[in-house]
Amino acid sequence: MQLINLLQVLLIVTSVVNADKWVSYKxxxxxxxxxxxxxxxxxxxxxxxxxxxxxxxxxxxxxxxxxxxxxxxxxxxxxxxxxxxxxxxxxxxxxxxxxxxxxxxxxxxxxxxxxxxxxxxxxxxxxxxxxxxxxSEKMVKYSHLTYLANQHRWGNVSTSHYLGISFATMVGLVAIFSGIINWSLRLSRNLSHKFNGKTFSFIRKNFNLGIIGTHLHVNKFQGINPDRVEAFLIFLMFLYSILCCTIIGHHWTKGDTIFTTYQAGTSRYYGDRACIMASYQFPFLFIFAGRNNFFQWVTRWKYSRFVTFHKWLGRILFMEILIHGCAMASQTYALKKFTRFGTSWYREGITAAVCFAFILLLSAAPIRRYWYEFFFVSHMVLVICFLSVAWRHAYSQDYQNFYWSCAAIWIFDTLIRACRIISNGGLKTAEIELFPGEDVLKVTVSESKFFKGKPGNHSFIHFLTPTRFWQSHPFTVYPSETTPGYVTYVCRVKKGMTKYISDKCQASPDLKITMKICIDGYYGEQSEYQNYDKSVFITGGTGIAGPYFHAKKLAESNNNREIKLYWSVRTYECIKWFVPELSTFRGTQIKPVIYISKPELNNRSSSGDDENEKKSSEDDSLSDEKSNILKTLDFVEIKHGRLNVDEIIASEITNASGSIAFGACAHTEVVDSVRKNVASSLNLSQHKIEYFEEMQCW
Incomplete structure (x- = not known):
């Protein structure tokens, strides 16, 4: 991992100095x-x-x-x-x-x-x-105008490079500063507990744990809002880019011998500034989107945060592309050089801008959610088209190497992903079982000989079907409790690939199939619950997988800890798929509490008068299943009704004798509610109260 991070640092440094023939003139x-x-x-x-x-x-x-x-x-x-x-x-x-x-x-x-x-x-x-x-005095005077014209033009280019380098430097400094804080808090329990009190609680409540609006995860059409930390950093990137592209360092003098009119000169200055700034920012666009993003290791921020940065930096870059394109079009009309429209570099610039516009348009949240395959294919094709034509467009001004850096970062990330797949055993046979009650797929596969999964880890799985082998989707990993030496991935059945696999399982008599898969993992960082006296996990549905692994590890490492695990499901049938995992908590200090919101509901029951006999048979079967579940999980507290976040958090903080950490992975509204309740409760205890969001959405 350290080698991977070092190579990525070298790629970033290379992109910073990639202005091939840029000279800061005296x-x-x-x-x-x-x-x-x-x-x-x-x-x-x-x-x-x-x-x-x-x-x-x-x-x-x-x-x-x-x-x-x-x-x-x-x-x-x-x-x-x-x-x-x-x-x-x-x-x-x-x-x-x-x-x-x-x-x-x-x-x-x-x-x-x-x-x-x-x-x-x-x-x-x-x-x-x-x-x-x-x-000649006249010659000197005329030469002085040319002196000023060159100074304004090439000085603007130099300033643009310095501003681009400053952007890259600031990104690095923010990452280092965040890394020092987060790694220190992870490695030192005493230090993490010193960040407590009214001042720190105020900052954490209103900044670290704050969200924009009423919810972080808005809805299926709007996607995900940035939290306040992300919004602050995005605002700084946007403000810096706006100031650089529209205000700082532009000057034109009457009598300019290169650009004889104000429009021709200022248009070129705006155009140069915007394209040079974008050149320095583009490599970060590719790094933030990569799975092997070394910034994630440095800062200990979750992948979802960098995806948020990737999205917003893309919007900032499109703004700069528009400024560059409009400015150069304005200069073309000012100089009356309409022959530019027939040149290859001009047409390539327009093509690159159009490609980038379509990338943004086809990356909208509804398209990603409902037509993921279309989004993925169009995204890859358009990015390749953009890089190729942008490289050709930039070649005439010796800025092509910035785009080589973008391609190198992308290729590097792809190669590392291939290495991860190989290290995980390459082509593997997985057993996949469907649990219809919760529409859950459990994928069980042998664990890698080289890497061991940790709590908080996820992997991207390629299900090797003839038409969808190129897709990969992220799933949470934890040790298999039924097959030693194996790991389990939990997949909620939605559309696309998971629906395809679910249909194949339903066609099997025992709802099980075997399938060839490849595993690209592990990714993700482990949250520091071990630094707290009490851990409380609030989960729902398949969101229990990650917190379960955390709780299991905590129980194995320290028998004196208090660990609470809350799980919300709809029916008794929804518990069935996770019974082997919950059974491992028998005799431990972990206290699982299951909330069943609709205990009377039969998920698999049919409707219609002609199917009453079948319905009755299913009800009898489910009644037996319920009895078996209650017997197996007799140490688990089961409650009927909805999980009440407010009551749970208030009760757990009141009953805590020391520091306490909350973790949440459930429905988006529940996760947002946990976050807001923890933020508003930071002053209810003299001990440190922390929140870790275990759900990642992008």
Whole structure:
């Protein structure tokens, strides 16, 4: 794992320095580049005029070079050595066959400076085929405008790079700061309990545990709100990007010799700033979405938080793409360079923007929820298309390596996922059993020889069917209680793959099948319940899987701890699938409490007069099942009715003799309710009260 993290750090550092030919120019360079244009405008040293982009004459004629230095020193009088170096470098860069050296530049200047002719006063001097060094106040004034024009243009580029590097630096500093705090709290029980009292409770209530609006998990159409920590960091990213792209560092001077109108100049400055900022941010977009995200290990934040950052950073980047595109279109109209529309780089930029727009549009929460396969395929195809055309578009300005970095991060993550699959045994045979009462699939498979699952871990499973083998979905892992050396994954039957497997199980007489699978895992971090005197888990449905593993580990490591496990289900039949796991708590200090909201309901009962006999038979069978469950779980407290979060939290805090940690994994409304109740109860005890959200949604 440390090697993986190190490689990812190297990829990020590479992306930060990937501005292949970016140079932060000095004043001497702006003076030299400005005077090159001025000398070309006011004299012809080789018998014919030379445009600003041609360097053959000025880099080979000794009088032209001396005039060039004379003018440059008028703009930057105290930097003769750097001016000579810059003139030599400019000639080497733009006229490759030039063998001009900085010492030659200095020598030409010293030789001819005293005989330089002021062409403002000597109107008879032949400037069409000059045979002497020249000097002119008008030339210096014009060169100064070019000096300012270059300084504004390339200074804006330099500022843009510095701002992009600053963004990357700030992301790193936030990660390090969070990592120091979270790792310290994990490794030191005493330190974690010192973060208590009114001040810390106020911060945790209103910031760490705070949510936006009334619920974190809003609904199936709106997706998931960021919590207040995430919202704060997203706001900072958005504010920083807005300030960088629209306010900081733009300046245009009347008389600009490069961009002759205000619209042409400012449009280019806005366009350059936005695209350079985006170039530095794009690698983070790919890192945050990766399963092997080393930031997750550093910060100990959950994967769902980085997915939230991924989504919002994508929206920020689209804003910058729009600014860049609109700004460059504005400059095109200002310069009347309509031939740009026919160039490949312009069309590729438009194509990249359209691809990114469709990526955002087809990533909407309803599409991800109801048409996941369509979302997944379209996302992958559009991202590949975007990277390819964005790379081609950026190639003309030497920014292509940023997009190579994005591709490298994506490929690296994919390779590590492949390595995880291999380390988990590659192609494996799993036994899958359906429990219709709760619509639960239990996938039992042999455990990896190299990695052992921990509480809080999940894996992405590839079910190898002919048409869906490419899909992978996350499921919680815990040790199998029926087959030693095996692990179990719990899957709720929904649509798509789980519905397909459920149908195959229902077609089997014993509701069991075997299937080839591949396991990409383990992912996720273990919450620090071991640092607290009492642990309370509030769960619902299949959400019990993760907290069960936590409770089991806690019971094995410390027999003096108080552990409470609350589980909410609809019917007695919904308990059946988890009876072997609950049975392991017999004789331990763990106190399971099961709330059955609809004990009278028969999940599998049929309706219709012609099926009364079948219904009666099923009821008898379920009655026997209920008796067996009650007999097997006679140590478990079973209550009829809905789980009351307010009462449970208030009661557990009142009865706690020390620090207490709550964990929740249930229906989204229940999880949000636990979070809000814990936040409002932090001052009800002199001991530390903590909350760990065990449910991850993205």
């Amino acid at each position: 004043h001497s360079y702006y003076a030299a580049s400005g005077c090159k244009v001025g000398v070309d405008k006011y004299a012809n040293f080789c018998g014919k005029p030379e445009t600003a982009k041609v360097y053959k004459c000025i880099c080979s004629n000794k009088y032209a070079i001396a005039s060039w230095v004379y003018c440059s020193l008028s703009l930057d009088p105290n930097d003769e050595k750097n001016i000579a170096d810059d003139i030599a470098n400019i000639c080497h860069t733009n006229y490759p066959t030039s063998n001009l050296t900085s010492s030659q530049v200095t020598n030409y200047y010293n030789t001819y400076k005293d005989s330089a002719i002021n062409i403002d006063n000597n109107t008879s001097f032949n400037t069409t085929n000059a045979k002497s060094a020249i000097y």
